[in-house]
Amino acid sequence: MTGGPPLIVTRPEPGNVATVERARAMGFDARAMPLFAARAIDWCPPDPGNFDALLLTSAFAARLAGRGLAGLASLPVYAVGAATARAAEAAGLTVAMTGSSGAQRLLDDMTSGNIRNILWLCGRDRSEFDARGAMITALPCYAVDPAPVPAEWEALIAAPATLLAHSARAAQRIAQLVGGARAHLSLVAISPAAAASAGDGWRDLAVAGHPDDVAILAQARALWHKGAK
Known part of the structure; x- marks a missing residue:
């Protein structure tokens, strides 16, 4: 080329x-x-016992979450894209599923598997999804600024x-x-x-x-x- x-x-x-x-x-x-440039922001990990799974839609969540991520290691991770899955595994998390068709499709797969309480470790600026009846708690841990x-x-x-x-x-x-x-x-x-x-x-x-x-x-x-x- x-x-x-x-x-x-x-x-x-x-x-x-x-x-x-x-x-x-x-x-x-x-x-x-x-x-754009990505940076970590302050966040506090919740009790993982209140959730069925951890949703990651960007590798930045795993890369920039810092030490607080260890407190969520008991939750199975549902990651959008192979790069996000690799970043999650490198951070010591266990990936249960890697979505290859976007966040909404992965969320549909999660809810069809009766996953109802989802913690979404995300960016400060984020898209919205159809929760399909699930309870999604968005928790920003990074920001991507112009x-x-x-x-x-x-x-x-x-x-x-x-x-x-x-x-x-x-x-x-x-x-x-x-x-x-x-x-x-x-x-x-x-x-x-x-x-x-x-x-x-x-x-x-x-x-x-x-x-x-x-x-x-x-x-x-x-x-x-x-x-x-």
Whole structure:
């Protein structure tokens, strides 16, 4: 894929560098352009005996929760995406199920298995889900804040390029920053919700088959081959 348009990776670190390295190994001209930065926030672990399971929708929850996470180790973890599952296991948690089709589908699987009291260790800014009759307690343990726009951003989006949106918030900010330039830009979203947040008017708008880095890069490669024909 040498010689193709640049691939702009907007996710926060440490995921940004991992995605850039994976993309470059695939032959992309990948550029690190993080538009957000993650940080830990204060939180207090509740009594795990009040819950049936721990829901993790982002690897940041496992990476940034800190020592309080040990108090929840008795709860089975339901993780969205392989990266989140790996982060949970690295933090000493036991993963009962890894969802590959987004948070709502995983939540549906949980409630169909009669899991009713769910602790959701999440970010300060988060999406809402249909609880399907379950009791979901959202407990923020990290925040993802907008970061300054990198100096090279304007030059990169002035010409054809492909951008990756690893969340709905990322897709929304990308759309705001590129404005009318989206007509010559392609965007690959990690989920249908992220694609919806990106709006219309893109040269190409595609959705990853699964909510993980491997799938989003596979979709970017498919877009590249489409444009190369």
